[in-house]
Amino acid sequence: MIARIIALAAGFVALVTLPYWMHGEYYINVSSQILFSAIFALGLNIIAGYGGLVSLGHAGLLGIAAYSTGYMLQAGFGHTLAILAALVIGVASMAVYAVLALRATGIGFIMITLALGEIIWGLAYRWISITNGDNGINLHGRPEPFGFAIESARNFYYVTLVVFLVSFAAVTVFVRSPLGAALMGTRDQPRRMNALGYHVWAIRFWACMFSGLLTAISGILFVYYTQFISPQALDLTASAEVLLMVISGGAGTLFGPIVGAALVVVVKSVVSGFLERWNMLLGFIFVAIVILMPEGLVPGSARLWRLAWRRLTAPGKAAVPEGKP
Amino acid sequence: MSALTIAGLCKSFGGLHVTGNVDLNVEPGERRLIIGPNGAGKTTLFNLITGEITPDSGSIQLFGQDITKTPSRRRAHLGMARTYQIITLFPHDSIVHNVSLALLGLSPLRWNPFIDMRRQGHITERARTALQRVGLAHIAERPLTQTSYGERRRVEIAMALAQNPKVLLLDEPFAGLSIDERRDVHACLMAIPRDVTIVMIEHNMDVALEFAERITLLHFGEVIVEGNRAEVVADPRTREVYLGH
Numbered sequence: 261m262i263a264r265i266i267a268l269a270a271g272f273v274a275l276v277t278l279p280y281w282m283h284g285e286y287y288i289n290v291s292s293q294i295l296f297s298a299i300f301a302l303g304l305n306i307i308a309g310y311g312g313l314v315s316l317g318h319a320g321l322l323g324i325a326a327y328s329t330g331y332m333l334q335a336g337f338g339h340t341l342a343i344l345a346a347l348v349i350g351v352a353s354m355a356v357y358a359v360l361a362l363r364a365t366g367i368g369f370i371m372i373t374l375a376l377g378e379i380i381w382g383l384a385y386r387w388i389s390i391t392n393g394d395n396g397i398n399l400h401g402r403p404e405p406f407g408f409a410i411e412s413a414r415n416f417y418y419v420t421l422v423v424f425l426v427s428f429a430a431v432t433v434f435v436r437s438p439l440g441a442a443l444m445g446t447r448d449q450p451r452r453m454n455a456l457g458y459h460v461w462a463i464r465f466w467a468c469m470f471s472g473l474l475t476a477i478s479g480i481l482f483v484y485y486t487q488f489i490s491p492q493a494l495d496l497t498a499s500a501e502v503l504l505m506v507i508s509g510g511a512g513t514l515f516g517p518i519v520g521a522a523l524v525v526v527v528k529s530v531v532s533g534f535l536e537r538w539n540m541l542l543g544f545i546f547v548a549i550v551i552l553m554p555e556g557l558v559p560g561s562a563r564l565w566r567l568a569w570r571r572l573t574a575p576g577k578a579a580v581p582e583g584k585p
Numbered sequence: 586m587s588a589l590t591i592a593g594l595c596k597s598f599g600g601l602h603v604t605g606n607v608d609l610n611v612e613p614g615e616r617r618l619i620i621g622p623n624g625a626g627k628t629t630l631f632n633l634i635t636g637e638i639t640p641d642s643g644s645i646q647l648f649g650q651d652i653t654k655t656p657s658r659r660r661a662h663l664g665m666a667r668t669y670q671i672i673t674l675f676p677h678d679s680i681v682h683n684v685s686l687a688l689l690g691l692s693p694l695r696w697n698p699f700i701d702m703r704r705q706g707h708i709t710e711r712a713r714t715a716l717q718r719v720g721l722a723h724i725a726e727r728p729l730t731q732t733s734y735g736e737r738r739r740v741e742i743a744m745a746l747a748q749n750p751k752v753l754l755l756d757e758p759f760a761g762l763s764i765d766e767r768r769d770v771h772a773c774l775m776a777i778p779r780d781v782t783i784v785m786i787e788h789n790m791d792v793a794l795e796f797a798e799r800i801t802l803l804h805f806g807e808v809i810v811e812g813n814r815a816e817v818v819a820d821p822r823t824r825e826v827y828l829g830h
Contacts (some may be wrong), residue, residue, distance in 0.1 A: 433698070433699060433701075434698050436702055436703065437697055437698045437699060437701065437702060438689050438692075438694050438695050438697050438698075438700065438702050439695065439697055439698040440698065440702070441682075441686060441689070441702050442689065444675075444677075445686050448675050448676065448677065451637070452669070452673045452674070452675075453686075453690070454657050455635060455637070455658075455666075455667055456658075456661055456686065456687050456690035456691075456744070457658050457659075457661030457662050457690035457695075457748075458690050458695060459658055460658075466698075
């Protein structure tokens, strides 16, 4: 328990002081990328990890929020209005998405979300009057929340960090709440939950809405970070990538998606500078995770740590099998 | 007024008539046993009563209120609880968390995303009380994966009792239990007060007959014999379809 608090505090201090010990603007930007990808992964983890509803179209929802921001800014609205509109449109799209996808669970849910994601991608690609097609939408400038200019890498990092910490706190509170417990109940025993008096569909729907909110927030940060949005950000690869973040880190755990996001972003943006076939490396890493720690990096490491600790503290037991002199 | 009234209930899966024109009347406080050979439609009848499947025709009343079209989850709020023949619990959680989920199901708190579940002392207390009734309070914190089959059966019963039901449906509560475990479960069931009406499906005649006052015999989805213990056991049709084997 104490070790956990110390580790959390150390992680927090490391994140807050990161721009001071991380050399180079590039690496600070990579850190920002990790943080908003982590928000995205946390959002997907709500339904995929805690709800057992694997979505393969979440990049489409992220894209809707990003495009909404870009379109509003291009149309001449201010940042506040653009962000608010993106949140509302993002969450409203999630509502439609959830109503359609929640007609099924399991493989059916995956296939419907895959189709919906592809439809959104198709719209982004073809609805040129709004999305500018393949050319995408360019943004000019970032907002100044409370007069705090976030043009620099460091300042953008801090804004992203604040949003990330708030999102993480919200997810933590949700997961420990009765509604969170009910969501996990619907994942493990939907039939029993129904017989116990729970509205299984509604619980899943509200979980989707929370997931949609986090996805929209991540989409807004994403589009302000890259200053550009094109259909490429919405395609199936992007949806699969965020799902890999969740699964590799540990689905249904609080820290798993964050570790997964760090892993994917670091390999994608840093290692790809040294290695042309970084996709292959990522593939190898995932295969290794699936073989060695099928439950994901965070729970898997915890398991190995406990095992190692037991071996260290009780060496006698491990060396001499019971019943033998 | 009857606790549970079923009139003309029918259900078919394609050409298979699993429930054929079943009438059932259970008085408040009664202990009713439903018997019948495998495939007689006993569990299907339970699923119809709890609303997990919808009947083709007929009606179901709970204390005079028509619940034929009431969604399954609402029936729990109206005072109906059940256990499953195949144990249906939350495997990743502790025993007390399982029972807490049962309590939460009937509480408006279940929609709350802001409070900490572990700090809801009144829920945990009530869960422990329910576990006390089935003799599991001493292992309340144990993860479900580390419990025996007999203990899980009792967790099922504790979850149903925690909801303070008016009508309790027990689907083969003795199935797969050892003699000792059977005695434990039997003691839990005998201790349930008379304000709870109990309908039980059971194959294990020695324990079940001792428990029940009235018995309904189902065969091919239809009620063949109904009456008190002596009447049903003595009836030649019972011997023919069931006890004779």
